[in-house]
Amino acid sequence: MVMALDAIETTCVYCGCGCGIYLHVDNNRVNAVTPSLKPPARGRLCAKGWLLPDFVGHPDRLREPMMRKGDRYVQTSWSEALSFIAKSLAEIKRDSGPDALAVLTSAKATNEENYLLMKLGRAALGTNNIDNVARLCHAPTLFALGASLGSGSMTNPIESLLHSDVIMIIGSNTTEQHPAVALHIMEARRNGAKIIVVDPRRTQIAEIADLHLQIRPGTDIALLNAILNIVIREGMIDEDFIRSRTDGFDAVRDRIAEYTPEAAERICGVPAERIHDAAVMYGSAGTAAIVYAMGITQHAHGTDNVQAIANLALATGNLGRDGAGIYPLRGHHNVQGACDMGALPDYYTGYQRVSEFREKFEAAWNVELPESHGRTAVEIMGSAGSEIRGMYISGENPALSYPNGSRIRKALESLDLLVVADIFPTETTRMADVVLPIASFAEKYGTVTSTERKVQLIRKAIDPPGSALPEWIVAAKLLEIFGIPAGYDSSADVMREIAALTPSYGGITHERLERGGIHWPCPTETHPGTPVLYRDGFPRGRALFRHVDQRRCEKEMFTLIIGRSQYHFHTGSMTRRVCILEREVPEAFVDINPEDAAALGIRNGTGVILESGSGTIRARARLSDSVNSGTLFMPFHFRESPANMLTGWQLDPHSKVPALKITSVSIRREGA
């Protein structure tokens, strides 16, 4: 396509920050990346961003559709692959009903692609078994903030943090995982903002914090309730705000009294006076923000954790203003968008409930839509091989990223039909019956929605390899095969349909986005977008307090926390193909406190065996006082040491998020 030197502005593909980047293209290859000077990152990038070109042009890229024939994969044509997929899906639907099928969409795909895959699942296949990776990250946010405030997303834009007097960061390794957010926090700190970090690990952001509360894993509610208790007791609440804009405060106040700092100290392992300091710091601030990520959500009580945060922000009136707010940080560049597009079992686009808006979508799509209760991602995996027989997975690698890897692998193997669309071969494509090659973010047009609800363009810089296609084209072709009209000429066409059906995206068009991103809700073409939510009230009228209790924590020998490392992303299908990133972190490590290590005869670099109720893996120990005694940390990127072989299937009852952050394990020296 482009034979010459060019620079194309687009949006980074990794985390949810949504940093603008320029792809420098020479002779149809991306050979450099530079940051855009626009918000949010304003000229900065992380190492993964700087080194983006390496995976885009990697020779491992999937180039042609492939079908499994016995033990081997053979190359096939798009028409053959798609008609085989359609025929097999139709057969399963005929024999076992539509709910024997499921679609998992991709947080790495565009809004347009997520929308069409959602439409494929509901309108063509006739099932609400649709979900995306948000189920493993911010489903509790969606549930808790949705119920309490009215919208399950970040309340303020990232830049708002520059106006905060106090920023409390809970369960977020911000510098490593959301660098553009950390950039703003560090800038706010240089301008005098106080930083509180709550984390069982001494992360880089904890190092520069004014207060680091190194709690025992899973004791966030005890801590947050104790902080709220102190805030109430010492008169730091915003009574006007509570009276005029919220419901349910009295019930919370009555029940929270038992959460004294001393009681919290016994549960969290943080001295009562430090908890008091944090409460005074947060409670007395003019504007205070709470930033959180997976450390809050990936728990069997993830929804309650988020509610505890909402209670604290509501009681202090820290919503609807610049510098205040709640900042759930999204981990993929379009996981916000995947949810916005209705890739969820219970919602259509823009969080319109299936139970309320079915007729609207039936009329728009001119097709009967399923009423049945859709399953969530982990539930879909749980019924694979029994109730679920056919699955379409887009750009995801559950074999490594979902909990209890061996159970997931068995589930995927037991399917009658597994279709996987991706840009690289992964552990999951290896189990597929059909593998579809997809255009990467650098090879297509579309929109993605960042963690701050900002819808931004991605632009095509180069041609896709081989006959790889943008997935919106694949989904449109499948819709056509199933008799649903899908004559879209471009992804901009798809966005027009989304806007017509989705009030919060009503005014969003590709033409407008050419001039810069827009924060939803943006109901009309003249609406400027809404960077800060709840300035003039809550969509549900009054915001809701709900008291939440700390669950009992079993005393474990070792608690394993899993997460990401700074130089890799998720299951590593992209970053492990970037030679410099792979050099930085070439293998899995287990952070262990030096005292624990000494007691077990483990030295830095010793091979160790980790064992849990789900499985056993080997990794290399890394002695580090960033974790307290009894806590271990390990990244989950590595297929050689797949941390998710250890994690279990305990689900949060409200949001069905699996408790990925806490796994009880034993650790021993290899050969011991």
Place this chain on the structure above:
Amino acid sequence: MMFFLEKKDLPELLRRASAFFEIIAPVLVNEEPQLVSWRGEDLALRAPNPLLPPTRLFLPPRETLFTYLQESGLYTFQVPQVKERLIVGVRPCDLRALSLLDRIMLSEPADELYSKRRRSTAIIALNCTEPSEGCFCAQMGAGPEADEGFDLLLTDLGDQYLLETGSPEGIMLTRVSEELLESGTDAERVLMRKMDLMREIRDRIMNARPWLSHDRMRSRLREINWKSLSKECISCGGCSFVCPTCHCFTIADLGLPDGERIRCADSCILSGFHRMASGANPKANPEDRLLSWYMEKLEYMLSRAGISGCVGCGRCGRVCFSGLHKTDLFR
């Protein structure tokens, strides 16, 4: 040789040169200056210097050294073609960086691809009359005026450009646009005008940081508290990736049995850069890597090649995550 060129005629001069070269020039892409193949767009010569330095056209951040194809156990190799290019608007800071890279990359054994690209690229430099806030080329002795290393040199005199030739290739380029050029009648007066202008710019840059000098930076290096500064460094490597004098790279073979050998820009800010095969790492701490980055720029490059590794372009400060790359460090 010295000519005047009406500002409106610069595009025409480039159009004529495009018969021989692919023209690379800074233009605004979505409001930001970028070096791209020029197709007649408005030139962004007054905009800030693009983040990706022109030196990266000679040593791309990612390039294929050769592709390999295996057939019946025999390998065949293919080396990429190098294009004839003309880069427009290279500023004195980047020109100085290029001279430094020449001394390193062209010393025996010369880097083949770099050398090929260097020989097939012509340069129209631009004396810098639009320094940015973070620029300190004057203190580093690298700007704002170019003295060598160009084929043609432009100076923006306000109403028109002064065009000077610096090589036979530059003279050739003026020949094909002869009627666009007006010979300077009073050479001395013109040179005085240029000197005055450049002195004014130099003073402006110097006065922004009168205390800054190369010696000052060198002597302060050991006094800076790198440990406390490095607490906010996220080791992104951005400072290396935009530095016009950084040239470290790593090499990898991608793909079996067919594939390509690639070379990509590396950064000594990254920990793994220093790690040895045994796993031992003499620069495991970010404070050590930051200091060594500056030592390389201010001491080692100077002693190795005779030119300082810092040309005062200010790019490291523009991309630094933690805001630690700034001249105030040396105050």
